[in-house]
Amino acid sequence: MDQTVQTGSGRWQVHIVFVLIATTFVGAVSAASGYLVPALAVATKETLGVSAAFIGYQVTLVFGVGGLSSLIAGGIVGRFGPCRVLQAGLTLSGAGCLLYAVPNTIVVTAGSVLIGFCYGMSHPASSVLLSRFGSQERLNFLFSFRQSSTALGAVIAGILGPVLASILVWQWAFYGLAIFSILLAIAINHLRPHWDDQADPKTPISAPWAGLRLIILNRKLLTLCLTGFCLSVVQVGVLAFLVLFVVEDVGFTMTQGGLALSLINILAVGSRIFWGWQADRTRNSLVVVTAMGALTTLTVLVFSAADSQWPQWLVFCTMSVLGLATFGWSGIVIANVVRRADQDKIAETMGGTLGFFFSGAWVGPSVGSLILQFTGSFSYVFMFLALMAFIATVMAGFVALRND
Structure with a gap:
């Protein structure tokens, strides 16, 4: 580097x-x-x-x-x-x-x-x-x-x-x-x-949907972006409901809930750097995303079962695994999109890719809130997030198997 x-x-x-x-x-x-x-x-x-x-x-x-x-x-x-x-x-x-x-x-x-x-x-x-x-x-x-x-x-x-x-x-x-x-x-x-220095004032400004069109017309790019969409749903969904869940169902104080949220975000910084480094050491970086998706699916399901009977050290350990597994995907998915994109259209393609990611960030809390409103249970919210993580795992695995 x-x-x-x-x-x-x-x-x-x-x-x-x-x-x-x-x-x-x-x-x-x-x-x-x-x-x-x-x-x-x-x-x-x-x-x-x-x-x-x-x-x-x-x-x-x-x-x-x-x-x-x-x-x-x-x-x-x-x-x-x-x-x-x-x-x-x-x-x-x-x-x-x-x-x-x-x-x-x-x-x-x-x-x-x-x-x-x-x-x-x-x-x-x-x-x-x-x-x-x-x-x-x-x-x-x-x-x-x-x-x-x-x-x-x-x-x-x-x-x-x-x-x-x-x-x-x-x-x-x-x-x-x-x-x-x-x-x-x-x-x-x-x-x-x-x-x-490569900017050109005569370059026509492409339409906002140009990047989406480039992605939709390319099956692998579309699969990668849908993978990112699902993992974004999980990532922001976990952040949105973490504090409420541990305070209302697990018995944490508000201070402990804030500590839990800080722990997740700190681990997210380290996990992205670690998984990105690991992906460069692997011949097929999407295998790493597939593994993270599978680990996220399992950890979210385990975390959904947490209650006031769990010792705090076990809750924090589970959250630590969640932080390490759930947040490291984005850089690797983006790198794979960039590799497969038209090199003259990287900005447009990335704009469309981020459109998928931000949509997931909006869907996670929104659908989670609806589930919580109708069921009154955080367990169903985390089951929904686990399902999205599993779908992402399958899609990432599909592209990884067809690595070309």
Whole structure:
């Protein structure tokens, strides 16, 4: 991973190590803005005088708009360049955080929309940079490392957000992230000559659905994206219901529930990097995704049986396995999509791919909430998530068997 980039330039701005760290850092800042919304849900609810459902809708809005923005960003990277798209995303994040701090439900909703746009824009741009400057033999690790930014952003939001809220007021967490996002957008401007040198103002902006069309017309790409959709349902579904489940059914305190959520996210960072590294050591990286899917299916089923009779060490051990198994898939799936995609259409293809992923992030909590409403049991919710993990395992295994 320490090779000089293929362009022949030894400039540090295009060295893959710097590109990887920079895109991961930008992704973590972008993700933190989205995860601040649920992290400060209680304080926001009390200030606005709204129900918990209103905050839940804001979280859904962030993910929904994120999926839409990934489709749009995929079509504009070619014209403006990946660095300019990253700058635009950070600027939208800053504006969204400022709006979200205003104690008005309409303005807060507008802030959620802008935060969602930022959340989805960074992925297609980063994918173009990593595929351009990175080694093909290290794509699983590169994309997995980059994808760890989502979990890292969640950890940052979950730790720093409540701390700032307790020292000052909750709005200052959004103010601080807004200022930092805008300053970061300005700071990376000097990278444009190196990152956006292939941008062409005459490049037509492809339609938002262009990436989806490319995927639907390619059976293997479609199977990979559906695998990612199912695993995204499981991943976000676990995050959405974990704290409620361990507090209401397992007997944890709210503090212990928060600790459990932090543990899952911290393990998610490490698991993505580990599984990405392992996938590059394996001749067929999708075998790794298949194994993770099978382990996730089994672990979710075991976790669904947890109750107040379980010792806490066993609950935490099960959650640890869940964190290691459930969150490492995205970088490997993305790397496989990039390998099979038209190299001139990577941004569009990644936009469509992220559309599938974000749709799964929306479906997981939504369907899970409906199941919980009709059955009143978290066990049925986790059974649904286990079923989705099993379907993903079968699809990943199918593509792995036809490795070409």
